[in-house]
Amino acid sequence: MSQETETGIEGNNPVLDSLNPDQREAVEASQGPLLIIAGPGSGKTMVITHRVAHLVLSRNISPRRIMAVTFTNKAAEEMKERLRYLLGHDVQGLTLGTFHAICARILRQHGDVIGINPQFVIYDGEDQLRLIKQAQEDLGIDTKHYPPGAFQRAISKAKSHLYGPSDMVQHSERHIDKMASRVYKHYEELLGESYALDFDDLIMKTVLLFQAAPSVLSYYQSRYLHILVDEFQDTSPSQYLLVKRLSEKYRNICAVGDPDQSIYSFRFADIRNIMDFERDYPEAKIVILGQSYRSSKTILELAQNIISQNKERKEKKLWTQNESGAPSTLVEVLNPEEEGEFVASEAGKLTHQGERLSDIAVLYRTNAQSRPIEEALIHSQVPYQLIGGIRFYQRREIKDVMAYLRVVYNPHDNLSLDRVMNIPKRGIGEETRRKLRDWAKEENISLYSSLKTITEDSPHPFPPRTAKMLSDFSLLIQKIILPSYDLELVELIDLIVQLTGYKDYLLMEKDGEEHWENIMELRSGALSYTNPNRRENLASFLQNATLASDVDELDEKKEAVTLITLHQAKGLEFGIVFIAGVEEGILPHLRSLDDPKDIEEERRLFYVGVTRAKRKIYFLHSILHGRGSNRSSRFIQHIPLRLMLKQFWVKL
DNA sequence: CGAAAGGCTCTTTTT
DNA sequence: GAGCCTTTCG
Numbered sequence: 001m002s003q004e005t006e007t008g009i010e011g012n013n014p015v016l017d018s019l020n021p022d023q024r025e026a027v028e029a030s031q032g033p034l035l036i037i038a039g040p041g042s043g044k045t046m047v048i049t050h051r052v053a054h055l056v057l058s059r060n061i062s063p064r065r066i067m068a069v070t071f072t073n074k075a076a077e078e079m080k081e082r083l084r085y086l087l088g089h090d091v092q093g094l095t096l097g098t099f100h101a102i103c104a105r106i107l108r109q110h111g112d113v114i115g116i117n118p119q120f121v122i123y124d125g126e127d128q129l130r131l132i133k134q135a136q137e138d139l140g141i142d143t144k145h146y147p148p149g150a151f152q153r154a155i156s157k158a159k160s161h162l163y164g165p166s167d168m169v170q171h172s173e174r175h176i177d178k179m180a181s182r183v184y185k186h187y188e189e190l191l192g193e194s195y196a197l198d199f200d201d202l203i204m205k206t207v208l209l210f211q212a213a214p215s216v217l218s219y220y221q222s223r224y225l226h227i228l229v230d231e232f233q234d235t236s237p238s239q240y241l242l243v244k245r246l247s248e249k250y251r252n253i254c255a256v257g258d259p260d261q262s263i264y265s266f267r268f269a270d271i272r273n274i275m276d277f278e279r280d281y282p283e284a285k286i287v288i289l290g291q292s293y294r295s296s297k298t299i300l301e302l303a304q305n306i307i308s309q310n311k312e313r314k315e316k317k318l319w320t321q322n323e324s325g326a327p328s329t330l331v332e333v334l335n336p337e338e339e340g341e342f343v344a345s346e347a348g349k350l351t352h353q354g355e356r357l358s359d360i361a362v363l364y365r366t367n368a369q370s371r372p373i374e375e376a377l378i379h380s381q382v383p384y385q386l387i388g389g390i391r392f393y394q395r396r397e398i399k400d401v402m403a404y405l406r407v408v409y410n411p412h413d414n415l416s417l418d419r420v421m422n423i424p425k426r427g428i429g430e431e432t433r434r435k436l437r438d439w440a441k442e443e444n445i446s447l448y449s450s451l452k453t454i455t456e457d458s459p460h461p462f463p464p465r466t467a468k469m470l471s472d473f474s475l476l477i478q479k480i481i482l483p484s485y486d487l488e489l490v491e492l493i494d495l496i497v498q499l500t501g502y503k504d505y506l507l508m509e510k511d512g513e514e515h516w517e518n519i520m521e522l523r524s525g526a527l528s529y530t531n532p533n534r535r536e537n538l539a540s541f542l543q544n545a546t547l548a549s550d551v552d553e554l555d556e557k558k559e560a561v562t563l564i565t566l567h568q569a570k571g572l573e574f575g576i577v578f579i580a581g582v583e584e585g586i587l588p589h590l591r592s593l594d595d596p597k598d599i600e601e602e603r604r605l606f607y608v609g610v611t612r613a614k615r616k617i618y619f620l621h622s623i624l625h626g627r628g629s630n631r632s633s634r635f636i637q638h639i640p641l642r643l644m645l646k647q648f649w650v651k652l
Numbered sequence: 653c654g655a656a657a658g659g660c661t662c663t664t665t666t667t
Numbered sequence: 668g669a670g671c672c673t674t675t676c677g
Contacts, residue, residue, distance in 0.1 A: 099667080100667055125667090199667055200667095263665075264667095267665085366663080367665085422654095425654085425655070427654065427655090465653095567665045568665090589664055605665080
């Protein structure tokens with residue numbers, strides 16, 4: 001995939017010479033708001049990177065004065081890498097990262113203005129759910145009748161729109177909304193007591209900080225002469241407001257995205273942001289990147305054929321100078337197991353034809369679909385790498401150790417302390433923990449503080465045996481916390497594992513070895529944290545762990561088939577792409593069937609999948625699925641034969 | 653009151 | 668199959 005210079009004049013500007021006229025325009029327009037609508041494979045990442053390089057090299061703008069927001073940490077890393085190449089040295093001072101990472105940094109630095117402890121910990125979805133559950137219990141709201149997940153969603157939605165608990169009921173008198181508002185309010189109190197923020201808080205509180213402290217806002221506004229936002233179609237209202245505020249002074253905001261690839265509405269991303277952009281910045285320059293350097297003509301045409309069926313969209317022309325390429329194939333198999341077997345067998349054939357496994361991917365709608373494919377690949381000894389599923393940092397044993405580390409970092413993190421209190425099992429059960437929570441609440445102190453006051457002759461509400469267990473645990477935590485300031489991160493992990501007997505605990509259970517190996521992997525990850533400031537090390541280790549995404553783990557060079565969800569595949573490309581489960585009920589997903597808007601999003605998701613491919617796509621449709629039979633997806637109903645062949649696959 | 657074992661339900665996508 | 672809950676035993 002090499003891109004030729006189209007100017008015909010051999011320049012000496014490595015930042016501009018490799019670009020086509022549209023890309024070049026997008027890179028060079030360095031004054032005022034700019035909206036780049038970038039079709040799949042149109043060199044979007046290159047444009048953003050070169051734009052930054054151009055600002056630094058040709059416009060003499062200090063990297064310190066540029067902010068670039070990416071969708072994943074991996075994208076940020078890659079961008080850093082390419083900038084290093086273009087500039088010939090490391091970029092110093094550039095603000096580059098995801099919304100969450102950038103906001104976390106701002107809040108650690110200036111959050112104290114609105115009462116945020118700079119040592120805050122970040123709660124992920126699971127932590128969030130447990131805390132909401134606790135909030136419900138405190139309020140006496142039955143968690144069975146009112147599932148915590150529903151409140152979690154409601155709260156996340158509110159936060160993404162910058163609504164506080166009281167805003168929730170303002171527009172509604174419904175019983176359930178009132179209840180949600182109460183849960184939200186108490187959940188906030190619990191977060192505050194633990195010096196914790198959830199994902200949505202990172203964005204929301206940053207906006208609130210800017211509102212409460214104009215001087216802080218003005219500092220950042222003056223600093224950031226240029227702001228770039230990638231994947232703009234997937235920003236939430238709070239994220240959009242954030243960049244809008246930040247760019248108010250210079251109005252040099254560059255938004256890059258593709259409405260046809262908007263697939264995160266469930267995370268409250270709002271496609272309207274990209275429309276609002278033109279309204280909010282009427283003077284905005286708009287550049288459309290329509291030339292694809294990725295896909296063959298056949299694939300691009302097929303993709304257009306699919307996406308053009310969406311009603312809610314603006315037509316945009318895509319073209320390519322790539323060759324026509326082979327038609328794609330719709331493969332009908334019997335069941336999901338055979339889907340896997342087909343992939344395994346075809347991957348074998350493809351490698352014989354000179355394809356590399358690293359250039360093959362299997363895309364699917366739901367994580368659960370990966371299993372039969374994995375099994376077939378294992379059986380046929382085809383190496384693969386699975387992205388996502390049960391994420392590394394989400395595994396129980398990893399979260400256990402991380403919880404200990406969090407307690408060391410911030411002993412007031414009640415949730416983590418509560419988690420760790422009986423892991424490994426040390427006789428402090430559910431009932432005792434609840435009693436301790438209630439007691440701490442009465443005394444108006446943190447769990448940690450209450451734990452420390454328990455001695456033989458101090459007043460406490462526990463029977464002697466239980467009190468002994470609690471004070472023993474308290475001493476154990478002291479033994480970890482006290483030396484922690486003098487220990488390397490790895491030594492700290494070792495100390496935790498050793499003092500708690502965590503290894504034996506793990507090995508007692510089934511698959512213990514496997515779990516223990518994960519701990520060892522965590523340990524080797526900790527080795528790379530070599531900041532002489534040990535607190536800083538711990539802080540960034542914890543933060544990176546919670547903000548890490550699955551795609552960050554992807555290794556493009558690895559000689560293995562990549563297994564990945566359609567959502568996570570956004571932004572990636574592969575020579576050969578298999579899309580599994582191209583069936584009604586899976587793609588489009590069952591849960592989207594009754595809302596045309598959701599169907600359109602599913603179609604965009606399918607479009608994202610299709611446009612990952614450079615040379616060939618296999619659509620897999622298994623006729624039998626779980627309990628019943630499935631029709632093939634409506635998304636492939638009207639694709640002409642010259643673009644897509646049909647094939648029945650029968651296992652030999 | 654805690655731990656272990658067995659039965660139950662539910663399962664979209666994720667920073 | 669994983670997490671959640673109930674049951675039963677210590």
